[in-house]
């Protein structure tokens with residue numbers, strides 16, 4: 593659908609109103625109006641003018657800090673639009689991570705600014721991982737409190753989370769994920785820090801790691817603890833899928849040790 597931009601904006605507002613009305617519970621409706629505040633609508637409008645977003649199709653997920661929508665760009669290609677809510681709850685959870693990250697040193701200011709920095713951090717983390725060859729959705733654009741990335745899934749539905757998939761090749765997926773963690777560490781210089789079966793999509797027999805906002809540089813003071821936690825999560829999940837998992841120390845070494 594290509595409309596003149598003013599009309600496109602009206603269409604978007606209609607669409608958003610409909611999403612609000614379709615939300616079943618009062619809580620969900622509340623969330624919708626929190627997500628699509630005036631500034632965010634204007635932000636989406638800017639992305640529309642650039643052709644990054646043409647239509648917002650349907651909500652994929654309502655999380656603690658933000659929402660993810662299936663959208664389309666001006667060529668009709670599906671993209672994922674993640675919008676961080678600019679609420680106190682979001683701010684409280686993320687400010688500690690931003691403070692500990694040297695890339696954001698000196699960033700003081702309003703809550704809104706910090707939340708915008710968070711969207712930028714997720715974008716940059718995605719970019720570093722993508723450049724390093726890690727299996728993540730390709731980042732497309734960030735703007736204010738929004739992130740646009742490749743959509744993983746079909747026209748009708750997003751890819752399932754790893755936790756909801758019956759795997760006939762669990763061993764292979766396990767090895768693949770250990771390799772992704774190594775690449776992330778060695779080539780992107782990052783630790784995911786919230787890795788689990790809840791932040792991994794499974795699409796066309798491939799695991800794709802998402803939700804990288806909290807990923808930290810390997811030199812972050814807590815990076816090693818985060819990495820152990822990620823390893824433990826992955827081991828716990830694959831043990832439950834009857835994979836003979838490796839020793840956490842051995843994995844840690846494989847991921848972090850520089851090859852001679």
Ligand SMILES: Nc1ncnc2c1ncn2[C@@H]1O[C@H](COP(=O)(O)OP(=O)(O)OP(=O)(O)O)[C@@H](O)[C@H]1O
Pocket residue numbers: 652653654655656657658660672674729741742743744745750751753790791802803804
């Ligand atoms: N690129 C994508 N393509 C398809 N679906 C996606 C994409 N990114 C995220 N999703 C969906 O949106 C959900 C939430 O995304 P994400 O984990 O990044 O956000 P979150 O803020 O951590 O939300 P939650 O609190 O629910 O974990 C994912 O579980 C997944 O189902």
Ligand SMILES: [Mg+2]
Pocket residue numbers: 790791803
């Ligand atoms: Mg998540």
